[in-house]
Structure formats: C-alpha cells, structure tokens
Amino acid sequence: MLKRKELARKAVRLIVKKIPKEKETILNVDAFLGALANAYKKDRTLRNFFLSPQIDKEKKMKALEELSKKFNAPKEVLEVLEYLVDINAMALIPEMKRLYEIELEKLMRMLKGELILPRKLDKKTLEKIRKTINKLLNREIEIEIKEDPAIIGGFVFKTQAYVLDTSVKTQLEKLARIGGV
Structure with missing residues (x-):
C-alpha cells in the first residue's frame, strides 16, 4: 500500500512540476481532479471502465480528454493520467486529489x-x-x-x-x- 501512496505522491509532484504556475490553471487542475475523484468514488460503472483490461487505452484517454476540456485542465495533467492508465493505477485518483490540495496550499500559499x-x-x-x-x-x-x-x-x-x-x-x-x- 505504501508503494501506491508513493506513486500517487510522485504523480502529483509531476503534475505540479509540469503545469503552468498560473492561479487559474492550478485551480482548474484541482477542479478536474476533484470531479474525477468524486466520479471514481461514486460511480461503479466509471470505476470499472478505468480498471477493466478489456477496454482500450484510447477509449479511456478519450474519456479523460473530454472531462479535462470541461474543466479547462492543461494537457500536462493528461500526460500523467495516461501513465496511470498504462499501469492500471486510476484507483489512485482520490488520493491524488487529496495530495494535490496539499500541494496547492504550498504552491500558492492558498x-x-x-x-x-x-x-x-x-x-x-x-x-x-x-x-x-x-x-x-x-x-x-x-x-x-x-x-x-x-x-x-x-x-x-x-x-x-x-x-x-x-x-x-x-x-x-x-x-x-x-x-x-
């Protein structure tokens, strides 16, 4: 379990490192991760969609791209999420949301x-x-x-x-x- 938390921490640090350091972008990423985490926790169908090895990576990425457009999240976030899709680690999204909020506080003194x-x-x-x-x-x-x-x-x-x-x-x-x- 520690390895999964460490992976979530590294993914969040990578997102923070890659995205532009503008307030609006940082908040858009937070809203995107929040929506994704809430949907992942509450919607069993969505959870199964991302965890199923029978569903193509392209379909999963297309779904993430559509959601990211609604929140105006930068492409750098999708690059990190693509890696999580590759290693079937989308279950880390709720933990990543929690860790991102901590980074948000540090990054913006907000x-x-x-x-x-x-x-x-x-x-x-x-x-x-x-x-x-x-x-x-x-x-x-x-x-x-x-x-x-x-x-x-x-x-x-x-x-x-x-x-x-x-x-x-x-x-x-x-x-x-x-x-x-």
Whole structure:
C-alpha cells in the first residue's frame, strides 16, 4: 500500500512540476481532479471502465480528454493520467486529489476550504468572514460554501489540515461535557 501512496505522491509532484504556475490553471487542475475523484468514488460503472483490461487505452484517454476540456485542465495533467492508465493505477485518483490540495496550499500559499453556515448570508458578511480567516491563517483562501442548520449559529471552516469551529452547536456540546448545561 505504501508503494501506491508513493506513486500517487510522485504523480502529483509531476503534475505540479509540469503545469503552468498560473492561479487559474492550478485551480482548474484541482477542479478536474476533484470531479474525477468524486466520479471514481461514486460511480461503479466509471470505476470499472478505468480498471477493466478489456477496454482500450484510447477509449479511456478519450474519456479523460473530454472531462479535462470541461474543466479547462492543461494537457500536462493528461500526460500523467495516461501513465496511470498504462499501469492500471486510476484507483489512485482520490488520493491524488487529496495530495494535490496539499500541494496547492504550498504552491500558492492558498487554502481551499469548506465554509459551513447555518443559513445563507449576504455577500458583505461572507467577505468579512473570508477576510478574517485570511488574516488569521495568513493565506489566500478559496471557499466552498455549504449550509447546515444543525450548527445553529456561527460557522465552521475546514481545510485538509485545519478546522476553525465557531458554531453554537459546538459551544453547547462543550458546555454539556463540562456540566455547564
């Protein structure tokens, strides 16, 4: 298993080395790998398509090319994925997505995170939260917003390596644990 993780790490490093170091390109690669990882995890047919030795490499590459066009991913990413198709290692895609996000943070001093809110907020408030997190972490952040009424109030911000939880739900749980409620 260690060898497979190391292969995923090397593939991600190769992608990072090959692609242009422009913010838009880097984010397009992240979106492409994310879509591919999600589809691979959730769609058994797609997973079987990429793992089947009976399906031509050309068909697999054509499918990857079509998907890459939708995300405007550079051809350098396809070159790395072609190698994975050759050695029947497309199962590494979810791990590669995780590792790419870590590289994204290093490369751009940027965090890609998830902001969970109890309800929709106006743009001014969202921008204030983003700026506060930016200042706190000393990095530019790319945010995906999700709603979860269960957190009651406040927000939760998550990245690969960091969680900032100001939710009312968590505060109430802490009080309950220490006997305050």
